[in-house]
Amino acid sequence: MAGLTADGASLAxxxxxxxxxxxxxxxxxxxxxxxxxxxxxxKLRAEAWRHTNVTRWYDAVLSGAETPAKRTRLELPEGVxxxxxxxxxxxxxxxxxxEETFSLAAHPLAALNALRLGAGVAIRIPAGVxxxxxxxxxxxxxAYQRILVIVEADARVEVIEEPSTYTHRLxxxxxxxxxxxxxxxxxxxxxxxxxxxxxxxxxxxxxxDLAQTALGAxxxxxDILATxxxxxxxxxxxxxxxxxxxxxxxxxxxxxxAAPGGTSRQTYRGVADGRSRAVLNGRIEIAPGAQHSDxxxxxxxxxxxxxxxxxAKPELTIYAxxxxxxxxxxxxxxxxxxxxxxxxxxIDERRARSLFVRGFLREAIDDVEAAQRLGVIQ
Amino acid sequence: xxxxHIENLHVDVAGQPILTGIDLxxxxxxxxxxxxxxxxxxxxLANVLAGRPGYDITEGSVTVDGEDITPLSxxxxxxxxxxxxxxxxxxxxxxxxxxxxKAAVDAHAAGRGEDPPSAVDFVKRARxxxxxxxxxxxxxxxxxxxxxxxxxKKRNEILQMLVLEPRLAVLxxxxxxxxxxxxxxxxxxxxxxxxxxNAVVLVTHYQRLLNYVxxxxxxxxxxxRIVHSGDSSVALQLEERGYGWLDG
Numbered sequence: 001m002a003g004l005t006a007d008g009a010s011l012a013x014x015x016x017x018x019x020x021x022x023x024x025x026x027x028x029x030x031x032x033x034x035x036x037x038x039x040x041x042x043k044l045r046a047e048a049w050r051h052t053n054v055t056r057w058y059d060a061v062l063s064g065a066e067t068p069a070k071r072t073r074l075e076l077p078e079g080v081x082x083x084x085x086x087x088x089x090x091x092x093x094x095x096x097x098x099e100e101t102f103s104l105a106a107h108p109l110a111a112l113n114a115l116r117l118g119a120g121v122a123i124r125i126p127a128g129v130x131x132x133x134x135x136x137x138x139x140x141x142x143a144y145q146r147i148l149v150i151v152e153a154d155a156r157v158e159v160i161e162e163p164s165t166y167t168h169r170l171x172x173x174x175x176x177x178x179x180x181x182x183x184x185x186x187x188x189x190x191x192x193x194x195x196x197x198x199x200x201x202x203x204x205x206x207x208x209d210l211a212q213t214a215l216g217a218x219x220x221x222x223d224i225l226a227t228x229x230x231x232x233x234x235x236x237x238x239x240x241x242x243x244x245x246x247x248x249x250x251x252x253x254x255x256x257x258a259a260p261g262g263t264s265r266q267t268y269r270g271v272a273d274g275r276s277r278a279v280l281n282g283r284i285e286i287a288p289g290a291q292h293s294d295x296x297x298x299x300x301x302x303x304x305x306x307x308x309x310x311x312a313k314p315e316l317t318i319y320a321x322x323x324x325x326x327x328x329x330x331x332x333x334x335x336x337x338x339x340x341x342x343x344x345x346x347i348d349e350r351r352a353r354s355l356f357v358r359g360f361l362r363e364a365i366d367d368v369e370a371a372q373r374l375g376v377i378q
Numbered sequence: 379x380x381x382x383h384i385e386n387l388h389v390d391v392a393g394q395p396i397l398t399g400i401d402l403x404x405x406x407x408x409x410x411x412x413x414x415x416x417x418x419x420x421x422x423l424a425n426v427l428a429g430r431p432g433y434d435i436t437e438g439s440v441t442v443d444g445e446d447i448t449p450l451s452x453x454x455x456x457x458x459x460x461x462x463x464x465x466x467x468x469x470x471x472x473x474x475x476x477x478x479x480k481a482a483v484d485a486h487a488a489g490r491g492e493d494p495p496s497a498v499d500f501v502k503r504a505r506x507x508x509x510x511x512x513x514x515x516x517x518x519x520x521x522x523x524x525x526x527x528x529x530x531k532k533r534n535e536i537l538q539m540l541v542l543e544p545r546l547a548v549l550x551x552x553x554x555x556x557x558x559x560x561x562x563x564x565x566x567x568x569x570x571x572x573x574x575x576n577a578v579v580l581v582t583h584y585q586r587l588l589n590y591v592x593x594x595x596x597x598x599x600x601x602x603r604i605v606h607s608g609d610s611s612v613a614l615q616l617e618e619r620g621y622g623w624l625d626g
Contacts, residue, residue: 335468336431337468338468338470340430340431340452340468341464341467341468341470342470342478342481343429343451343452343453343456344428344429344430344452344453344455344456344461344462344464345453345456345478345481345482345485345538345542346453346456346457346482346485346486346489346542347453347481347482347485348453348485349451349453351481351485355470355473355477355478355481356470356473358472358473359470359471359472359473359521360471360472361472362472362473363471363472
């Protein structure tokens, strides 16, 4: 199933020929290499990639066109442990993470991330500690990056992913019982091609919040997978994006209720202008036995031009019989009646549209400052 | 000079003639009521004054303070002092009432070539107007009409009117959907506003509001024309006898 590149060599072979970096030698890359050898790499025709021409991303991979940052930008509050992913201590933290937060077969780009890995950080918030300030993660000095966050029992932390450049970033997080992780992701407009995977496991009575504000890139793909693995876990994901020009943003989100009594909320608001393309596939899975799960997904999208494209698809897979699930998806134009209402009060059309869009996005953003910096709102 | 002067106004909506020759003159300081049965063209008249897209003037003229407003955009009309209280106010989630009002007040200040009011002055003013309509200050923080009851939406229109202080306010069925207490509050707001050199056109189906806001003149609209005009007693006659007595 490997895609073919122009010179006839299998894409997977060419990627494998790039070899493995020596970074984090404790990381056993055998399963990653085997997976790519056995199954190749995803291509455009795969269902999960139908709206993103992943071939263009492989071009960036093969050409090594990425220009990663030269140094690490990382800010840590007191009481939080952080180590370079290369260190033996990082290996111990990976062991503490326990079972993987995602399946490699379902996310084969993570295999490529392992082979090409060049930078990373492992972060631990010790049990019972409430971090006095946020962990800020900016640039990491390689194109392929890993971040591991372990929030121990009853600990609390805010992690802010600031705008940065990479080819692939994998962020894994485990929130142990009673812990709380607030995750803010800020993705600036970029001419780069980048993919990322966020995989989070929340254990009993743990809580994970993600607030993502994004502008598009030449190619930007975000895979987000959150598993409610313990009783009473809670996940809230909010995403707001605004694209223009010919920018691209593909969000593939899955929230998996694997234990009873979990609550999940997903709220997405997107605006696509120009010739941009925005994708949101949001999945809710309720595993057998995950009774009394309560899940909601809402995605609303505005097409601000005749040539922009929006693909919004909520999916529900439910294997338990006593659950509460709801979803809604809308795609529409800016409401002419609303614009007229503004204008009838003396507000010109341009400002009216801008205020309307800002109000629309606000339903999914509370971090107004970050949103302003990103230009998601004015 | 008349503040509002409408002469032989013909309006089509989607190619259908709705207004077929309206003549109406309102002087500064006056309140006029325009009444009529459903489908008579009342809302069309209100909307065409505000410049809503989709309403085509095929004949006639509309002037405000002597200026022809028909070529003007809705925002230009607003800046010249025209205000329409919508029959169905629009919900705008995510934009607070305060933000909406500030944007409008700033646009009006810019239109007059003035600096926008300071945030403190503006908030004081908005709160004072809200209090006059017996609205809780929290009301200003809520999204524009978002999840408002019918009565709250109508009060919000009057709030916007009080804050913007227009020359000419056209109130399109502002009384519908109000219970008796809310009706009195809204009427008090209109009465506090009226006079002071401005004019008010009340578009309504019922006489009810006119018990509290007594108009100088009442006009009856039927089939796109004004078929009868008189003093406030006309409203009482309509209430007693319905619209049928005007036929023929």
